[in-house]
Every structure is written in structure tokens, then in C-alpha cells.
Amino acid sequence: MPEGVNYETIGGIAVLRVDNPPVNALSPHVRLALNELIRKADADPSVRGVVLTGTGKVFIAGADLKLINMPRTGPTIGDLLAYVEAMRKPVVAAMQGSALGGGFEIALGCHARVALSGIRVGLPETTLGLIPGAGGTQRLPRLVGAATALDMIVSGRHLPAEEALRLGAVDAVVENGLMETACAWVDRLLAGEALPRARDRHPLGAAATIEDARADVDRKAAELAKDGAVSTAEAIATVAHTLDRDFDEALIHEGEAFTRLRTGPVAQARIHAFLAERAARHVRGVDRDTPRQPVRTIAVIGAGTMGGGIAITLASAGYSVCVVDANPQTIDAAKQRIGRAYGDLVARGRMSTEAAETALSRLRWFSGLAEGVAEADLVIEAVYEDMGLKKQIFADLSRLAPEHAILASNTSYQDIDALARETARPERVVGMHYFSPANVMKLLEVVRGAATSAETLATVLDVARKTGKIPVVVGVCYGFVGNRMLWQRTVQTQKLLLEGCSPREIDTVLTDFGFRMGPCQMQDLAGVDVAWRLRKARGERMEPVDTIADAGRWGQKTGKGYYLYPEGTRSPVDDPELTAIVTGVAERLGVRRRHVDREEIQRRLLFPLINEGFRVVEEGIVERPGDIDVVYLYGYGWPRDKGGPMHHAEACGLKAVADDLDRMADMLGDEELRPARLLRELAEAGGSLAEAGARAD
Numbered sequence: 001m002p003e004g005v006n007y008e009t010i011g012g013i014a015v016l017r018v019d020n021p022p023v024n025a026l027s028p029h030v031r032l033a034l035n036e037l038i039r040k041a042d043a044d045p046s047v048r049g050v051v052l053t054g055t056g057k058v059f060i061a062g063a064d065l066k067l068i069n070m071p072r073t074g075p076t077i078g079d080l081l082a083y084v085e086a087m088r089k090p091v092v093a094a095m096q097g098s099a100l101g102g103g104f105e106i107a108l109g110c111h112a113r114v115a116l117s118g119i120r121v122g123l124p125e126t127t128l129g130l131i132p133g134a135g136g137t138q139r140l141p142r143l144v145g146a147a148t149a150l151d152m153i154v155s156g157r158h159l160p161a162e163e164a165l166r167l168g169a170v171d172a173v174v175e176n177g178l179m180e181t182a183c184a185w186v187d188r189l190l191a192g193e194a195l196p197r198a199r200d201r202h203p204l205g206a207a208a209t210i211e212d213a214r215a216d217v218d219r220k221a222a223e224l225a226k227d228g229a230v231s232t233a234e235a236i237a238t239v240a241h242t243l244d245r246d247f248d249e250a251l252i253h254e255g256e257a258f259t260r261l262r263t264g265p266v267a268q269a270r271i272h273a274f275l276a277e278r279a280a281r282h283v284r285g286v287d288r289d290t291p292r293q294p295v296r297t298i299a300v301i302g303a304g305t306m307g308g309g310i311a312i313t314l315a316s317a318g319y320s321v322c323v324v325d326a327n328p329q330t331i332d333a334a335k336q337r338i339g340r341a342y343g344d345l346v347a348r349g350r351m352s353t354e355a356a357e358t359a360l361s362r363l364r365w366f367s368g369l370a371e372g373v374a375e376a377d378l379v380i381e382a383v384y385e386d387m388g389l390k391k392q393i394f395a396d397l398s399r400l401a402p403e404h405a406i407l408a409s410n411t412s413y414q415d416i417d418a419l420a421r422e423t424a425r426p427e428r429v430v431g432m433h434y435f436s437p438a439n440v441m442k443l444l445e446v447v448r449g450a451a452t453s454a455e456t457l458a459t460v461l462d463v464a465r466k467t468g469k470i471p472v473v474v475g476v477c478y479g480f481v482g483n484r485m486l487w488q489r490t491v492q493t494q495k496l497l498l499e500g501c502s503p504r505e506i507d508t509v510l511t512d513f514g515f516r517m518g519p520c521q522m523q524d525l526a527g528v529d530v531a532w533r534l535r536k537a538r539g540e541r542m543e544p545v546d547t548i549a550d551a552g553r554w555g556q557k558t559g560k561g562y563y564l565y566p567e568g569t570r571s572p573v574d575d576p577e578l579t580a581i582v583t584g585v586a587e588r589l590g591v592r593r594r595h596v597d598r599e600e601i602q603r604r605l606l607f608p609l610i611n612e613g614f615r616v617v618e619e620g621i622v623e624r625p626g627d628i629d630v631v632y633l634y635g636y637g638w639p640r641d642k643g644g645p646m647h648h649a650e651a652c653g654l655k656a657v658a659d660d661l662d663r664m665a666d667m668l669g670d671e672e673l674r675p676a677r678l679l680r681e682l683a684e685a686g687g688s689l690a691e692a693g694a695r696a697d
Contacts, residue, residue, distance in 0.1 A: 002033030007040070013183050014041035018054040023061040026077065026102045028070075030060075034106075035075040035083070042087055049186030051179065052110060053094040054103075059119070062101025065128075065271050068262060077102060077134040078251065081109030085197050090189035094182035095170075100124055100158065105132055108139040111195045114172045114182045115161035121169065124156035126231045128274060129267035129641070131238055133258030138250050141242040142201035144168045150239045154232055199247045231261055265651060269643030273633055276626030276644065283457065283473045284623055290458040293404060298463075299324055299376035301369070301393060303334035306410060307382035309438030312341055315362040316351075316439070317467040322364050324372030331365050338363070341439065369393075373401045378463065380432055382410040385534065390414060391422045398423035406456050408432040409447075413479050416449040426451035430460050433480060434469075435635045436526075443635035444469040445480050470634050475621040482631045484616065485645070488608035493519045495668070496601060497544055498586045500593040503562040504574055509601045514639025519605070520562035521572050524555035528562070544585040551581060607661055610649045614676035617692050625689045649679075650689050658683035 004020040004027065016037050018024045034052075041050045054060050084091050093099075093107035095115040104121050107113045115121070123132045123140065131137060132153065141149035144167040152159065164170040174181050189195055234257045241250040261267050298314050300307050303325035311334075314321045325331050342360060345351040351359075366372030373379050379401050381393050390409060397407050406428045409419055420429035431447025444464045448457055457473065464471035474481045496506055507518020517525070523545075532549035535542060548561065555561035556570060563572030586593055613628045622628055629644020642648050649657050658675040665673040675683065678692060 002029070002036050004030040005033035005037055007037050009044075009047060011183070012046060012048045013186055014044065014047045014050045015179070016041070016050060016052045018052075018060050021056065023058045024054045024056065024097075024103070025061045025064040027064040028067065028073065031077060031080070032074050034077075035080050038080060038083060038087075038091070042083075042089055047089065048190065049089050049183075050091040051094050051182045051186065052091060052106070053096055053179070053182070056097060058097040058103070059093070059095040059099040060103030060106055062103060062125070065275055068271060077106065078255065081106065081135055084109055084111075085199060088195070090186050090195055092182045092185045092189070094178050095119055095121070095161070096178055098158070101132070102134055105134040105136040105139070108143065108169070108198055109135060111189055111197065112171045112185045113169070114174065114178060114185055115164065115170045116178050117161060117173050117175050119161050120158040121161065121164050122156065122158040123153050124158065126154055126235055127156040127270070129231045129264070129270040130261050131231055131235045131254065131258055133255060133262075135251055135254070137235065137238040137254050138242055138247060139198035140169065141239055142198045146239055146242055149242075150236065153235050153239060230264065230266055234261060266641045269641055269647055269651070272626070272643045272647045273629060273640055276624075276629045276647075277470065277633075279624060280470075280472050280627050280630045283461065285454045286458045286461065291455045292462055293377065293406065293455060293459045295377040295406075295459060295463055296320060297322065297375045297377055299373045299379045299401075300382055301325075301372075301379065301397075302382040302384075303327075303330045303365075304382070304384075305337075306434065306436060306438055308334045308338050308341075309436065309440075310380055310382055310410065310434055311363060312338055312359075312439035313434075313467045313469075315359040318362070319463075319467075320362050320364070320375075322366055322372045322376060324366045324369055326367055326369075328367060331367065335365070369396055370400045373397060373405070376401055376405050378406045378408065378460070380408045380410055382434075385412060385414065387414050387418070390419060394419045394422040394429070398425060404428075406430065406459060408460065410434055412483055415478075416447045416476050417451070420449050420451055427453040428456050430456050431476075431480070432460060432464075435482075441635065442468065442470045443482075443631060444471045445482065445631065445635070446471045446473045447476060447480055448473055449476055470630065472627050472630050473623065474627070474631075475619070477616075477619065477621050481613075481616055481622060481628055482635050485609045485612045485628070485632075486636065488612045489519060489605050492604045492608055494542060494545055496596060496604060497582050498589065498591045498593075499596055500586075501596050501601060502574065502579065503572075505596075505598075506601060506605070509598050510605060513602060513606075514642055515637050517637065524561035524563060524565075524572065527555050527557060529554040543589060544582045547581060547585050548578070553578070553581075603660055604664065606645065606648070607657055607664070608673055610645045610657060611661055611673070611676050611679060613645055613649075614679040614692070618676060618678045625692050646689055654679060654687070655683040 004018065006017040006019050008015050018030060020027055020030050038050065041047050090111045092112045092114060093110040095107060095113065098119045099107050099121045101124060104123060123136045125132050137153060140152065148167055161170055161173045165173045172181060238254050238257055241253055297320040299322040300311050301324050303323050307323065311321050311323050323334065342356040346353050346356050379397055381390060383389055383393065390411065394407060401407065407423060408430050409416060410432055412433055416429065416431045420426035423429055429449055430452050433445035433447060435441035435443050446460055446464065461471050477484060479487060493506055503520035507520050510518040528545065528549050532546055535546065552558060553561045556565050559565050560575065562578060564575040566573060616622055616628060617625050625646040628646050632638035632644050633640060638644055658679050661673050661675045665671055682692060
């Protein structure tokens with residue numbers, strides 16, 4: 001029996017059951033098995049029809065993305081579907097689990113589709129920088145109409161089976177008895193005059209005209225071309241071919257477009273991001289069998305902006321939340337702020353009034369620490385970044401919180417091991433670094449201390465996922481992963497300003513690269529005074545930003561920072577006064593002003609940051625380089641089309657990055673810019689990120 005697909009005959013019907021855990025991906029052996037077994041069923045005179053189904057929660061997933069760059073051998077899925085369409089025996093897809101991508105394309109090529117209620121179907125390939133490559137752009141329009149198919153393909157939406165039934169993509173939806181219904185459809189199709197094939201259907205549906213559909217395609221093309229997504233443009237063009245091209249000719253175009261996209265930089269970056277996110281779920285020492293501690297009540301220490309955002313996140317996910325703050329005014333302000341946040345969710349249709357009221361009812365407020373943490377299963381400290389204060393809180397929590405309670409810190413920089421040493425339960429201490437606003441941003445850096453137990457880690461990871469966060473486990477170092485690397489960009493931003501670049505020039509280089517916001521505008525949004533105050537407390541200076549802050553230019557909150565913000569707007573306006581301030585600092589420090597071109601600006605903002613990423617890998621702060629990419633994709637706005645900083649380094653060429661860092665170090669006289677040892681070794685050996693990950697393991 002071919003591997004990955006089970007075959008049995010039940011009452012004269014061949015049942016092909018895909019069994020390729022965990023998600024029934026269309027790995028090469030599954031593809032070859034399906035091609036072989038469908039022909040076996042067709043050749044067997046005792047078989048009158050075929051039911052194709054799967055095992056587990058997925059009918060058939062798309063291609064195994066880890067193998068997408070491998071050369072193809074043997075019959076393709078396109079060959080399989082062409083054979084099915086030519087058969088005289090009906091083939092019915094019985095979708096017991098979700099059918100996405102290539103799996104849904106296989107179902108579309110069958111003569112009928114039966115789905116279990118509650119599953120979802122769709123063609124999400126554009127989210128990976130691709131288009132459907134096994135006939136999806138041609139068969140789906142012929143079932144649901146070109147306009148509807150275009151919307152599904154471009155958006156990548158996953159449709160509930162019931163909606164797919166209404167649109168015509170599915171023929172029947174059942175609560176139970178899926179196989180019985182599928183077998184009944186085999187006999188129903190045999191009783192008909194001819195087997196229905198999607199390829200024979202008119203692509204527009206009875207109510208539409210060719211002109212209307214073509215206008216709809218053209219309208220969406222105009223709207224969607226603005227985002228520059230190559231896959232979107234290809235999807236529009238390929239779906240449009242259902243209107244005026246022969247089916248087989250259109251399939252050839254689809255295949256050519258798919259191959260072109262698959263080997264392009266956007267798809268390579270997006271596929272890397274997809275795989276990196278899934279790999280980050282696998283944490284050393286933690287698996288399904290690791291014990292978890294039940295968590296029902298969570299205490300949040302600190303009712304400021306960050307603590308309030310964390311409280312919203314937890315309450316919305318169903319946890320009972322105790323918010324603790326010694327300042328009654330801070331509590332009152334937090335209550336109002338959280339109330340407005342839920343009101344906004346209701347106003348925008350993101351949450352029902354009832355759900356918002358229920359979430360608010362889960363919040364309790366305390367001014368005393370002992371009372372606030374008395375019932376807590378997990379405590380999250382979210383106070384100001386003062387290590388002395390944090391140590392005192394952890395020492396108090398060690399005495400006051402229940403013995404089983406996990407103690408977590410939301411610190412962005414500080415030493416989790418030092419906090420653990422203040423307690424009598426270091427194995428239950430962990431970092432939970434949320435990103436602001438905590439109720440919006442998806443990333444959560446989970447900091448594993450030297451003594452953090454597997455049970456603690458597993459419990460916190462479960463909480464993170466239940467609250468909709470994407471957790472990445474990192475080790476202890478100053479700034480962890482994201483902020484430690486970002487510091488390198490901050491340093492270069494300040495140097496570029498002194499050397500003659502304007503905030504607009506610096507920001508534009510990164511927004512053109514794909515970031516939503518550049519470093520100067522981002523600092524204006526966060527508050528120029530925040531880091532300035534910390535440096536003042538430590539007796540440190542950073543120029544020119546501290547002189548900018550000295551002048552009361554603290555960003556949007558004061559109406560001016562790196563930019564001006566006219567009253568009533570958040571849009572940055574260039575300010576000649578800022579140029580004068582920076583020029584004065586440069587003269588005082590003896591920095592020669594010059595023209596810096598866009599290419600140098602980009603390399604200096606990105607390559608030192610990437611270099612620090614290689615040091616992070618060297619030190620074992622992350623388990624694999626891809627974890628860094630997940631941190632930057634979800635916490636720092638790195639464009640998904642560029643895959644993350646580590647992927648970008650490989651796309652640029654590790655040797656090119658290392659050589660450029662050497663040139664920067666020579667030009668700027670800064671030995672800190674020399675390539676990290678790991679980067680240099682890989683560059684000289686022609687190595688890859690996969691090797692870097694292996695060394696980290």
C-alpha cells in the first residue's frame with residue numbers, strides 16, 4: 001500500500017483516506033499515492049465510485065512548504081485532477097476536516113463535495129505570496145462566480161462550510177453521517193446523465209454578465225494594485241482568464257504564474273515567516289505531556305498603560321483579573337481607559353455589548369498587594385522599569401502570593417534571574433514581555449530564566465496562546481531579543497542624524513522598505529522623553545536625541561519632537577528648527593556633516609541590527625534564527641514580504657552582509673560593527689541560517 005493514503009472498499013465504493021499526520025499535507029509521497037490509488041479504483045471493475053476523505057482535523061492540507069523548493073517528480077496534483085475529471089466513475093470529496101489550499105483544490109476537482117458542519121474551506125495562497133496552483137483559480141470561479149472567487153482568493157478568507165454551501169463551492173453539509181452521505185452522492189451521481197465537472201460550468205453564474213464580472217475584476221485590480229502585492233496582481237489576472245480563455249489554456253497560465261511566484265523573493269520570505277512561526281511553537285523541554293498548572297485568576301501589578309492593556313487582554317480571554325495599584329487616581333484612570341477601550345470595540349463591531357460587559361465584570365481592583373494577589377494562580381508585574389522597585393515587589397510576592405502561583409515580570413530589559421533570586425520559588429519565575437499596546441500587539445517574549453521550570457513555561461505559553469498572543473521563548477540578557485537588537489538601529493539613527501540626514505530621509509528609507517513607520521516617527525509616538533529620563537537617572541547621554549528632549553520636544557504629546565505635529569493632527573511635519581538643533585550638536589561634537597545616500601542609510605539601519613541577531617543566536621538566547629524573525633514580524637513591524645531580519649540577511653547573502661559590516665566598521669571607526677563570529681564563519685564557509693540553527697541547538 002502506498003504510504004500516506006489508506007485504501008479500502010466498502011459496499012463497492014473505494015474509500016481513499018489521507019493519513020499523513022499532523023495535518024495531512026500534500027507531501028510528495030501523498031501526491032504519488034493519490035495518483036496511484038485513484039487509478040487502482042478506476043481500474044477495479046468491482047468499484048462503482050470513490051470517496052476521498054482524510055483523518056483528524058484536516059481533510060487535506062496544501063503542499064508541504066518545507067519541501068516547496070524541491071524539484072517535482074512523478075504525477076502532479078494537476079495530473080490527478082485531470083484524470084478524475086476524465087473518469088466515468090464518480091469521485092466525491094468527503095471533507096471531515098478543514099480543506100485549505102491544495103486540499104480544497106483537490107475537492108474542487110472532484111465531482112461533488114460533502115462537508116462536515118463546522119469545518120472551513122478556502123484558498124489562502126496569496127497570504128504566502130503565491131496563487132492557487134492546482135486549478136483553484138479556474139474551478140472555483142466556475143462554481144461560485146468570478147467575482148466571489150476573486151474575493152476569496154485575494155483575501156485568502158477561510159469560509160465556514162455553511163457559507164461555502166450557500167455560494168456553491170460545496171454540495172452538502174451534514175452534522176454527522178459524513179461517509180454515508182458521501183456514498184449516497186456516489187449513487188446519486190451515477191443515476192445522472194453525466195458526471196458534473198467544475199470545468200464544464202459557466203464561470204459567471206446565472207445572474208451575472210461577462211461585462212459585469214470583467215468590470216468587477218478590473219475594479220478590484222485598481223484597488224489592490226496599491227499594495228504592490230505581486231501575488232494579488234497575478235491572482236486577478238489568472239481569475240480573469242476564466243472569462244475569455246479555454247480552461248486548459250488558463251490552467252497552463254496558472255501553473256506558469258505559480259512557478260514564477262514560488263521562486264520569487266516575496267513568496268520565499270512569506271513561506272519562511274509561516275514556517276518560522278510554526279517552528280517557534282516547539283520549545284525545548286516542553287511538549288504535550290509537560291504538566292500544566294490550572295490558571296483561573298491572574299493578578300496584574302500596576303494599572304498604568306501597560307498594565308491596563310494586559311488586563312484587557314486577559315479579561316477578554318475569560319480570565320478573572322485582579323488589578324493592583326497603590327494609587328487610587330491611577331486605578332480610576334485605568335477604569336476609564338479600559339471602559340473606553342471596550343466601548344470602542346463595541347462601536348467598531350469587534351465585540352458585542354454583552355461580551356464587553358462580561359469582560360469588564362471579570363476585572364476587580366485592589367490597592368493592597370496582599371489582598372490583590374491572594375487568589376492568583378499567575379501574577380504579572382507591570383510597573384515602571386526600576387529594578388529596585390521590581391525586586392521589592394518580587395520579594396513581597398514571594399511572601400504574599402499563593403505557593404503555587406507563577407510570578408512573571410513584564411520587564412522590557414531587566415534580569416529575570418535577579419528577580420527570581422528575590423523569591424523562594426525561582427522555578428516559578430518567568431518573564432512575560434508584552435508589547436504596547438498590550439491588548440493589540442500579538443507578540444509576547446516569554447523569558448526563560450535559569451531556574452524556570454518546564455511546568456511554568458508550559459503554563460505561561462498556554463495562557464499566551466489562549467489570549468491570542470504569539471509567544472516566542474527567549475533567554476535572559478539585557479533587552480532580550482527585540483530591544484537588544486533594536487538598540488543597534490537606534491545608535492545608527494542618531495549617528496545618521498548627526499552626519500546630515502533628516503528624520504524624513506531616515507524614516508522614508510524604512511517605510512519604502514516596508515515598515516509602517518520609521519524610527520524617528522516611532523520615537524515621537526512613544527515619547528522622546530521616556531528613554532531620556534532613564535538615561536538622566538543613570539547619568540548617561542545620547543546625542544542628538546537628548547538635546548532634542550532637553551528642548552521639550554517630547555514627540556506627539558508636546559506637539560513637536562523630531563517632527564512638528566500641528567494641533568489636531570498626528571501627521572508629522574518637517575521642522576527647520578530641528579535641523580538647527582542637530583546641526584549645533586554636530587558642530588559641538590566635531591561630526592562632519594555630509595550627504596548620505598539611501599542605500600547607505602538602509603544598510604546602516606538594518607545590518608548592525610542583523611549582526612546583533614547573530615550574536616543572540618551565538619549565545620543561545622533563542623533556539624533558532626527563525627525565532628528572531630517571528631519577534632520582529634509581530635513586535636517591530638518588520639515587513640512580511642521581507643521575512644524578518646535573519647531571512648533578509650540570507651536573501652542579501654551572508655558574505656555581502658559581513659563584508660558591508662567590515663566596511664562600516666572601517667568607515668565609522670567602530671569595532672562594535674565588526675561581523676559577529678557566527679556570521680563571519682557562515683559567510684566564509686558559504687553556510688546558511690539552517691546551519692546557524694543547528695549550532696544554536
